[in-house]
Amino acid sequence: AVPLPVSHEIQLGGVRVLADQSACPFRAFATHRLRARKMEIPETGLTPRERGNIVHESLQAIWQELKSQFSLRNLTQQQRSELLDRCIHQGVETALENSANAGLLRHRELEEKRLHQLLGDWLDEELKRDRFQVVATEEKDTAEISGLRLTVKADRIDQYEDGSLEILDYKTSKNLSPKSWEGERLDEPQLPLYAVNHSGKVSSIRFAQLAAGRAGLIPPKPVPVQERIEEWKSSLMNLSLQFQKGTAEVDPKKFPQTCEFCGLQP
Numbered sequence: 001a002v003p004l005p006v007s008h009e010i011q012l013g014g015v016r017v018l019a020d021q022s023a024c025p026f027r028a029f030a031t032h033r034l035r036a037r038k039m040e041i042p043e044t045g046l047t048p049r050e051r052g053n054i055v056h057e058s059l060q061a062i063w064q065e066l067k068s069q070f071s072l073r074n075l076t077q078q079q080r081s082e083l084l085d086r087c088i089h090q091g092v093e094t095a096l097e098n099s100a101n102a103g104l105l106r107h108r109e110l111e112e113k114r115l116h117q118l119l120g121d122w123l124d125e126e127l128k129r130d131r132f133q134v135v136a137t138e139e140k141d142t143a144e145i146s147g148l149r150l151t152v153k154a155d156r157i158d159q160y161e162d163g164s165l166e167i168l169d170y171k172t173s174k175n176l177s178p179k180s181w182e183g184e185r186l187d188e189p190q191l192p193l194y195a196v197n198h199s200g201k202v203s204s205i206r207f208a209q210l211a212a213g214r215a216g217l218i219p220p221k222p223v224p225v226q227e228r229i230e231e232w233k234s235s236l237m238n239l240s241l242q243f244q245k246g247t248a249e250v251d252p253k254k255f256p257q258t259c260e261f262c263g264l265q266p
Helices: 016-023 025-033 048-066 069-073 077-096 104-126 190-197 229-245
Strands: 132-145 148-160 165-171 202-209 216-224
Touching: 016 025, 016 148, 016 229, 025 229, 048 077, 048 104, 048 132, 048 148, 048 165, 069 104, 069 132, 077 104, 132 190, 132 229, 148 190, 148 202, 148 229, 165 190, 165 216, 190 202, 190 229
Parallel strands: 165 202
Antiparallel strands: 132 148, 148 165, 202 216
């Protein structure tokens, strides 16, 4: 394969480039170098991507208004319910304003009711944490790893009373594990990359799981960043260099699971 030309431009695809290189080098090459795409299959109702976007937009609206756990704790039940309704409605409007999904009007009300319960459960979990304030939501930045420039985004950055920072990554999946941050081929490189790149001292990272019946933080105790930073740097650098060199063999990390939703098969 031909290596990438020397460029100071940002590589399209963001951290997905490294995630795909880790999952299977051919997937990264075909998707981000050849721009190959699997054929989209029309779905009735909201797509998983649309649902995820609505969750992100709704939570951003909630924490831009609240700004801290203290404000959440001081809400009455009625105020909290009104906050959820208002921010979920705003989230739906923002996430779907350019959508061509013809079934939106029929499914929108059901989705808003579902999210009211789901995000209500999530706010209950937020109250169990140590005191924190939200210092950033959906914060975009540019990360450079071994010459590869990528756009990265932190779903949320919280600051505890001792000044330590924790980065949260919103996930609607039911299958989450901190093991995805281990080894040379990271399953979920987004949080490690952001932690390595962040100008402040990030103390910990965690998934914020937003799945029905499973709202909570994964893992329950924060993962300390400073103990893992060098390991992550090494893994991220290797993935970056492999992508830039054009490493493109078919080598799924977890066969056949990796190939199940690939869409790049002959």
